[in-house]
Amino acid sequence: MLSRRHALALAGASLALPLAARAQGFPQDRPIRAVVNFPPGGTVDTVARLIAPVLSDKLGRQVVVENRGGASGLIGAEAVVRSAPDGHTLLFALSTHAVNPHMVPRMPFDTLADFAPVGFIGGAPVLMAAHPSAPFRTLADVIAAGRVGEGPHFGTIGNGSTGHLMMAQLSTLSGARFTHVPFRGGGPAVQAALGGQVPLVITSTVAVGPHVAAGSLRGIALSGADRSPVHPTVPTVAEQGFPGFAADSWVGVLAPARTPDAIVARINADLAATLADPGVRERLAGIGMTPRAMAPAEFGAFVASEYERWGKVVREHRIISD
Template identity: 40%
Template sequence: MSRVFIRSLAAACLGLVFAASAKADDYPSRPVRVIVPFAPGGINDILARTVSAQLSERLGKQFVVENKTGAGGIVGSELVAKSAPDGHTLLIVSIAHAVNPALYKLPYDSLNAFAPIAIFASSPNALAIHPDVPAKTLKEFVALAKSKPGDIQYGSGGVGGSPHLGMELFKLVAGVDLTHVPFRGAGPAIIDVSGGHTKAIMATVTTLAPHVRNGKLRALAVSGKTRSRVLPDVPTMDEGGVPGYEAGNWIGLAAPAGTPPAIVARLNKEIAEIQDSADFRQKADADGADIVKYTPAEFADFMERELEKWSRVVKEAHIKAE
């Protein structure tokens, strides 16, 4: 290989580095669309708006949140997957992003059509039962369920949601057989379990906490790696005797595949600093969410593991989209 060629190659590579750096320095050059593929009001939307408002201030251009709903998040995700990879159209991703490939035939590749930027937070669920169920602990509940395969019914806010999938993962890890009763939302499910009809429920810790505190439900475990600030006296699944269990919703940001790494890195850096702000922490705390900081590479690895995990759960639990 000639020295001239080597010098030319080195110059070309250096030019690419400078070009990428220039793109990051000039970014954003116009308003940025932040697509939330779900309706306003949930934690995905709340954290998206919190981060977008601060990115607007920090980067000097508006980051405009748009709710593009439909087909369990597919409509908004497809819009971003087919957008120009220049950092000016971004996508809020969550557990639905990892579950949808197992439930639907998608018009995009959930893993390869996107460049993960940063994860904002994770939001754990809790497993609770009606107080009349003869189980004071998670171990006792598992033993009871094993003694009556299929007899214990559990409610959730609907098929394919984080609580439903979390309970199906619990069944696989704990080796129990429970019967799913889906409702149209967590509220009706809680009413049914509080009335003693269905006997168990999995829902977000903030949704269940008031009913646990007033004695209408008994919380047995939370689904995260650590205990929840919202229900600090409730053990994790691991502490309760179901090791290797971890599940819950998570919220992050992604861009179309091919977005310059320098732009991805800059957004990741800005978001990490935003996560330390009082406003962001207040919003996360209000939903019982735990702040999570990943590099883009770590987030990509996490998303791949989530896709594999939930694909297995959907397949083994025979879950079908409704």
């Protein structure tokens, strides 16, 4: 359950804002830092760099992507928390943002109370892919291997990632064992799979999808409720013996708590306009992401629901950091 502090913080940060606020209070003197709390090449980095040029045009100022990776995203997120709440620093957050507090014993910040929700960007399914030399062609092959010894090793972007949680759930549901190899982001995880250092990688279609499409990696299973139009030949986990299984990775934008409402409203409006741009929509769809604009209040409620949802999964499946 959300604490009273969390509920009050979200309510205060996410009030519906009048359109008139768009023209008020927005800083005009320097670029905006878009902090990506994972290394280059992963999901959130790819998405941030894709939309930054158009968002810059909408805002009338340069949006500069800055990678601050490490500790499953905590280092970059903490840097944003400690930044001035003036609209010049934003966090492009991945879905791990809602999971970390359930897995990290001493969080350096409050995931909900220390951020102002700005807007949602989109969601993408997680894709399990294998190195061509690995003996896996179906999810059944992976599970069969997981019933022998320590099971196959799989790489993800880090502890608490959607890929990590997906495999923990599959382990519980199937009785198989898998060995998690956490990396510092999607880029390093995918490179390790391409190089054969791990036989499996599980991360969003944004990061691993192009390599599956190119034939460098073999698609095994998708976490979404439906098949991806970008990877129509890759079956879902639900199709392969686990009905109802679905989990997406997502990207959204947060600001430090106490960022003025007028600034949040302006960025949210221009983010929505960016996501409505036909070129941006086409490019996001091409990497397997479904764009969706949300008002600050809606996005705040979404983050809170993800916090509750994944906290329950972590507790039920006794998932721990590696």
